[in-house]
Amino acid sequence: MSKRSTGLAVAVALLAGLVARGDAQTPSTHLEAAKKEGKVVWYTSLVLPSAERVAKLFETAYPDIKVEVHRTGSQRILQRVMQELSANIKNVDVIHTSDAGHYVLLKEKKLLAKYTPAGVEGFPAGFKDKDGYYYGLRATVNAIFYNTKAMSAAEAPKTWKDLLDPKWKGKMVTAHPGYSGVIATHVLALVHLYGWDYFKALSQNKLMIVQSANDPSTVVSSGERIVAVNGGDYSAYQLKKKGNPIEIVYPKEGVPLVVSPTAITAFAPHPNAARLFTDFTFTREVQQVMADSEGLYTGHPDVKYPADKPKLNELKLLTVTPEELEKRNEELRKRFVEFFGA
Amino acid sequence: MDRSIAVWVGAALALVVLIALPLGWLAYLSVSGEHGATLGHYREAFADPALQKALWNTVVLAFWTGLVSVAIGAPLAWLTARTDVPARGLIRGLVLASFVTPPFLGAFAWVMLAGPNAGILNTLWRSVTGAEEPLLNIFTMPGLVFVVAIYTFPYVYIMVANTLALIASDLEEAAAILGAGRLAVARTVTLPMVLPALASGFILAVLQALALFGSPAILALPAGFHTVTTQIWSLFQFPPKVEQAAAFSIPLLLATALLLQVQKRLLGRRGYAAVGGKGGQRRTIPLGPWRWPALAACLLVMSAAIFLPYGVLAKGAFVRAWAQPLSRDNLTLGNFAFTFFEYGSTRAAIVNTLELAVLTACVGAAMVALLSYVTNRRLVVGHQLVAFLVLAPVVVPGVVLAVGLFIAYTRPPFVLYGTLWILFLAYLTKEMPVGYAQADATFRAIPADLEDAGRVLGAGRLRILREITAPLAKSGIIAAWCFIFIGVIRELSASILLFTPSTKVMSVVIFDLKEEGQFGAISVLGLVMLALTFATVALVQAALGRDVLGARR
Numbered sequence: 001m002s003k004r005s006t007g008l009a010v011a012v013a014l015l016a017g018l019v020a021r022g023d024a025q026t027p028s029t030h031l032e033a034a035k036k037e038g039k040v041v042w043y044t045s046l047v048l049p050s051a052e053r054v055a056k057l058f059e060t061a062y063p064d065i066k067v068e069v070h071r072t073g074s075q076r077i078l079q080r081v082m083q084e085l086s087a088n089i090k091n092v093d094v095i096h097t098s099d100a101g102h103y104v105l106l107k108e109k110k111l112l113a114k115y116t117p118a119g120v121e122g123f124p125a126g127f128k129d130k131d132g133y134y135y136g137l138r139a140t141v142n143a144i145f146y147n148t149k150a151m152s153a154a155e156a157p158k159t160w161k162d163l164l165d166p167k168w169k170g171k172m173v174t175a176h177p178g179y180s181g182v183i184a185t186h187v188l189a190l191v192h193l194y195g196w197d198y199f200k201a202l203s204q205n206k207l208m209i210v211q212s213a214n215d216p217s218t219v220v221s222s223g224e225r226i227v228a229v230n231g232g233d234y235s236a237y238q239l240k241k242k243g244n245p246i247e248i249v250y251p252k253e254g255v256p257l258v259v260s261p262t263a264i265t266a267f268a269p270h271p272n273a274a275r276l277f278t279d280f281t282f283t284r285e286v287q288q289v290m291a292d293s294e295g296l297y298t299g300h301p302d303v304k305y306p307a308d309k310p311k312l313n314e315l316k317l318l319t320v321t322p323e324e325l326e327k328r329n330e331e332l333r334k335r336f337v338e339f340f341g342a
Numbered sequence: 343m344d345r346s347i348a349v350w351v352g353a354a355l356a357l358v359v360l361i362a363l364p365l366g367w368l369a370y371l372s373v374s375g376e377h378g379a380t381l382g383h384y385r386e387a388f389a390d391p392a393l394q395k396a397l398w399n400t401v402v403l404a405f406w407t408g409l410v411s412v413a414i415g416a417p418l419a420w421l422t423a424r425t426d427v428p429a430r431g432l433i434r435g436l437v438l439a440s441f442v443t444p445p446f447l448g449a450f451a452w453v454m455l456a457g458p459n460a461g462i463l464n465t466l467w468r469s470v471t472g473a474e475e476p477l478l479n480i481f482t483m484p485g486l487v488f489v490v491a492i493y494t495f496p497y498v499y500i501m502v503a504n505t506l507a508l509i510a511s512d513l514e515e516a517a518a519i520l521g522a523g524r525l526a527v528a529r530t531v532t533l534p535m536v537l538p539a540l541a542s543g544f545i546l547a548v549l550q551a552l553a554l555f556g557s558p559a560i561l562a563l564p565a566g567f568h569t570v571t572t573q574i575w576s577l578f579q580f581p582p583k584v585e586q587a588a589a590f591s592i593p594l595l596l597a598t599a600l601l602l603q604v605q606k607r608l609l610g611r612r613g614y615a616a617v618g619g620k621g622g623q624r625r626t627i628p629l630g631p632w633r634w635p636a637l638a639a640c641l642l643v644m645s646a647a648i649f650l651p652y653g654v655l656a657k658g659a660f661v662r663a664w665a666q667p668l669s670r671d672n673l674t675l676g677n678f679a680f681t682f683f684e685y686g687s688t689r690a691a692i693v694n695t696l697e698l699a700v701l702t703a704c705v706g707a708a709m710v711a712l713l714s715y716v717t718n719r720r721l722v723v724g725h726q727l728v729a730f731l732v733l734a735p736v737v738v739p740g741v742v743l744a745v746g747l748f749i750a751y752t753r754p755p756f757v758l759y760g761t762l763w764i765l766f767l768a769y770l771t772k773e774m775p776v777g778y779a780q781a782d783a784t785f786r787a788i789p790a791d792l793e794d795a796g797r798v799l800g801a802g803r804l805r806i807l808r809e810i811t812a813p814l815a816k817s818g819i820i821a822a823w824c825f826i827f828i829g830v831i832r833e834l835s836a837s838i839l840l841f842t843p844s845t846k847v848m849s850v851v852i853f854d855l856k857e858e859g860q861f862g863a864i865s866v867l868g869l870v871m872l873a874l875t876f877a878t879v880a881l882v883q884a885a886l887g888r889d890v891l892g893a894r895r
Binding site: 041043047048049052053055056067068069070071072073075076078079080082083084086087088089091092170171178179206207208209210211212214215217218219221222223224225226242244330333337338340341342 | 392457458459460461481562563564565566567568572576578579580581582662663664665680684685686687748752757759760839842843844854855857858859860861
């Protein structure tokens with residue numbers, strides 16, 4: 001608790017300086033309009049404590065504007081947005097999921113507003129939509145996790161292929177591509193690498209199935225299963241920092257990179273607050289908080305990463321395009337269910 | 343016909359709108375294609391091996407849940423209603439606790455207790471016996487049946503215990519005086535009298551299991567199998583296949599209609615009014631040396647349903663890592679701080695839940711009182727249809743009802759999606775059967791001859807209602823209020839499709855957290871939910887002057 005509060009205090013102090021600067025840059029009418037709107041509604045797949053932390057940082061910097069956080073899995077967010085629109089409900093301002101394919105779909109349906117957040121000029125190409133509708137707010141990679149009480153580093157699986165060994169039967173956990181965009185990306189990347197046969201073989205090992213990409217790490221920490229075959233490495237990193245018996249393995253074959261975009265909706269009921277919030281989340285300070293306390297990667301060139309975590313450029317990255325992800329989304333879910341049962 | 347008939351007709355009409363509308367939409371959607379009517383959705387749904395498997399899993403789950411519920415509920419009812427087993431009040435209290443415990447919280451707690459590897463009971467088992475294999479694996483069909491049944495058996499218990507408590511022993515004594523042995527009395531007098539209650543309890547338990555969403559979502563999905571409800575729910579993922587889901591749920595509706603018909607036959611053939619202001623003694627059967635073993639058996643059941651799950655939730659709320667021992671390092675209040683101060687959804691969800699629960703309970707109790715009066719006294723033509731419609735939502739999985747409501751109320755003139763009203767309608771519809779069953783039992787137990795007496799003396803129907811029926815029915819209706827309130831607090835399966843971020847309720851928040859694996863926050867919210875529930879129960883018991891399970895002491 002106290003550690004977290006200190007971190008928060010530091011961040012707030014940093015932000016105070018930032019806001020002073022921000023005020024000078026933002027036309028005051030812009031800020032006034034945002035204040036008048038009073039809140040911003042954020043549908044996000046960022047792990048809950050992290051999402052709440054970002055919201056708190058914003059509310060501290062702009063006390064007149066509340067952030068309404070709705071956190072759930074990427075696929076659930078898309079379902080919710082479409083379900084609301086079918087009822088003509090315009091509720092969400094900012095959509096942030098880990099399934100880049102969603103943004104292709106939403107852009108096609110003309111549901112996104114074109115907006116370039118301040119400060120993204122230096123971001124790598126993989127973080128930017130060429131048409132200027134969505135930008136990568138953060139990134140994570142899928143990795144293997146194991147429980148350090150159950151095995152030594154030498155015994156732990158090193159590669160994706162190692163997971164097919166029958167000795168892990170009944171001992172592994174996977175998250176679900178029908179819930180999580182991180183996992184949908186992961187499955188597609190490994191299908192590129194080894195084909196669907198890989199997952200067919202993997203399913204022979206009788207995996208426990210959870211939903212969120214943040215859950216395999218908690219399952220492994222508790223010891224309910226001792227190996228996670230996927231999951232965002234940041235969730236495991238956070239648990240490790242808190243002293244849980246979990247270790248991360250970055251397989252040599254490459255790790256699926258998941259860039260999670262954010263976009264403002266075309267129908268945003270609080271468009272000014274949405275722009276203010278989006279700009280805020282792309283500031284170096286907030287991006288740095290994500291890297292520090294959350295263990296995420298970002299596209300910001302000036303962000304410094306914790307020393308106990310590999311840098312993105314030290315990893316072999318497996319990438320997929322948003323377009324392919326969008327096209328094959330249903331196939332991914334269907335085949336996965338076919339092999340794993342639910 | 344007297345003027346008050348208008349009241350009844352109005353109430354019956356409201357019911358048609360509440361229940362017939364969403365179900366009508368379901369039926370319509372299930373056969374509507376791009377080019378007119380089609381049976382294609384049915385073909386698609388039932389030819390899909392995944393859906394076939396889900397269907398079969400549901401049959402297995404429901405049947406076994408019914409059986410296990412009878413096996414637990416009936417003996418428990420007999421013990422507390424008819425024997426001198428010690429601590430009867432405590433046992434009744436614990437059955438009540440099990441009855442009001444949200445099943446998904448129980449399922450969640452049992453993940454912590456009997457997950458095959460980290461589960462606390464399994465860890466204990468391994469350390470005591472040195473065994474490799476787990477003692478229990480909750481992520482299996484038997485595990486699921488077990489967890490569902492320990493929160494469903496109270497349905498059987500209530501039916502049987504109330505019947506036993508209301509049948510005077512003099513019939514049994516008469517049989518005994520006429521020379522029948524103990525077994526013969528049980529077989530020829532007691533059993534026939536409780537059989538309808540037993541069968542009704544079984545059917546209620548089966549229907550509960552059919553419609554349940556949370557427990558299978560928590561226990562079956564990780565094991566890689568679906569039930570009908572979880573399957574339907576997943577059919578709504580984007581891009582949604584609403585028509586298939588509708589087609590998938592219609593046969594369920596028919597099956598339940600059939601089950602209810604059977605139940606009615608069972609009860610209807612024996613139209614005895616064994617209750618009333620007519621006195622009658624209930625004799626207590628001495629158990630002798632079996633008193634204490636019997637108590638131990640009761641407590642064993644209760645530790646599975648109450649002590650262990652509540653204990654592990656309490657632990658989960660106060661520790662950093664639930665699978666680790668209760669050590670100084672592990673203890674924390676951080677989960678509470680996170681849940682109430684850092685997590686923005688919590689407080690709004692609690693307020694929403696309470697508002698909805700109070701509103702639904704008040705409106706619902708009033709409606710079921712009227713409707714059960716109408717059906718019991720056969721005041722309108724087609725009263726059987728009314729009774730069927732009120733009970734119909736039992737068979738409609740909440741998820742499916744939610745879809746019907748979603749479609750019905752996302753277009754003019756009633757755009758309710760995005761407001762609390764759509765949840766209110768869902769809850770009202772869904773809790774109607776439980777409230778109705780309670781109210782129906784109440785009116786059934788009030789003999790019509792008391793009212794007839796009033797009528798002979800020249801009172802109008804409303805006056806009879808006010809001065810004779812209402813005072814007699816009051817406590818039963820308060821109990822109905824209580825059941826509805828508690829039902830709303832824990833409702834998950836309809837809420838999961840009908841909520842929007844501004845109308846989140848507690849159960850949805852808990853389910854969200856479950857999908858993300860936030861055990862600490864779930865435990866905290868679970869405790870809050872239990873506290874709310876028990877506070878309500880305590881209030882109502884104080885108002886009633888007896889416990890809410892129904893039987894008189």
